[in-house]
Amino acid sequence: MTYTEIVFLALGLAMALDLLIIKTGLLGRKTFWTSYAIILPFQLLTNWWLTSREIVMYNSKDILGVRIASAPIEDLIYGFALILGVLSLWVHYGKRQRKKTFPA
Amino acid sequence: MYVEKYGYVGMLVFTVLASFWLEFVLKVQVLRRIKRIAQSILPPAIFFLTWDAIAVHRNQWSFDADQVVGIYGPFHLPVEEYLFFIVVPLAVIMTLEAVRRVKIQWRVGDEE
Numbered sequence: 318m319t320y321t322e323i324v325f326l327a328l329g330l331a332m333a334l335d336l337l338i339i340k341t342g343l344l345g346r347k348t349f350w351t352s353y354a355i356i357l358p359f360q361l362l363t364n365w366w367l368t369s370r371e372i373v374m375y376n377s378k379d380i381l382g383v384r385i386a387s388a389p390i391e392d393l394i395y396g397f398a399l400i401l402g403v404l405s406l407w408v409h410y411g412k413r414q415r416k417k418t419f420p421a
Numbered sequence: 422m423y424v425e426k427y428g429y430v431g432m433l434v435f436t437v438l439a440s441f442w443l444e445f446v447l448k449v450q451v452l453r454r455i456k457r458i459a460q461s462i463l464p465p466a467i468f469f470l471t472w473d474a475i476a477v478h479r480n481q482w483s484f485d486a487d488q489v490v491g492i493y494g495p496f497h498l499p500v501e502e503y504l505f506f507i508v509v510p511l512a513v514i515m516t517l518e519a520v521r522r523v524k525i526q527w528r529v530g531d532e533e
Contacts, residue, residue, distance in 0.1 A: 352517045372428045372488045379481040403510040406461040411531035
């Protein structure tokens with residue numbers, strides 16, 4: 318699989334987790350999108366650092382070749398999938414722990 | 422001065438500095454919830470690091486040996502890459518909790 322294919326797999330998994338599997342529904346919440354809007358500039362900045370200095374180097378055969386702030390556009394999808402996956406699990410386990418602490 | 426080898430570590434330190442102040446200023450209380458942190462960051466970390474190991478093995482991407490400190494973990498991934506999947510998810514969680522502190526009327530879904 319190329320990097321392009323695997324980022325879409327990661328995006329699909331993160332969305333399935335949030336919408337279908339643990340049903341946290343963060344994609345429909347203002348808190349999630351506000352958090353993402355805050356994180357995105359930091360992702361662009363740190364990604365620019367890692368890619369423009371060639372700390373991380375991509376094989377051109379495995380990416381589309383479209384770059385934003387020096388980083389492959391795939392990185393944005395990858396970042397979004399990581400953020401959604403982590404936050405979805407965070408909210409899910411927060412709910413579970415709360416239920417255990419205060420049983421209905 | 423061999424500052425070059427701190428290129429990747431520098432990015433991680435920046436991420437910590439840019440986010441961990443929320444722990445003290447906005448009292449987001451993320452770091453004390455160790456179990457929940459582990460439950461949230463381990464599954465994505467395992468997914469992404471597995472893919473990372475395969476990609477490096479297949480030469481899909483690589484790390485500049487001169488810009489990492491030179492400590493390598495399993496699958497020949499630099500220690501920075503492992504730290505990335507701890508530091509970045511923590512920064513992400515702290516951001517969500519900070520937004521929650523400021524916008525208390527917005528529901529996240531894990532409230533009582």
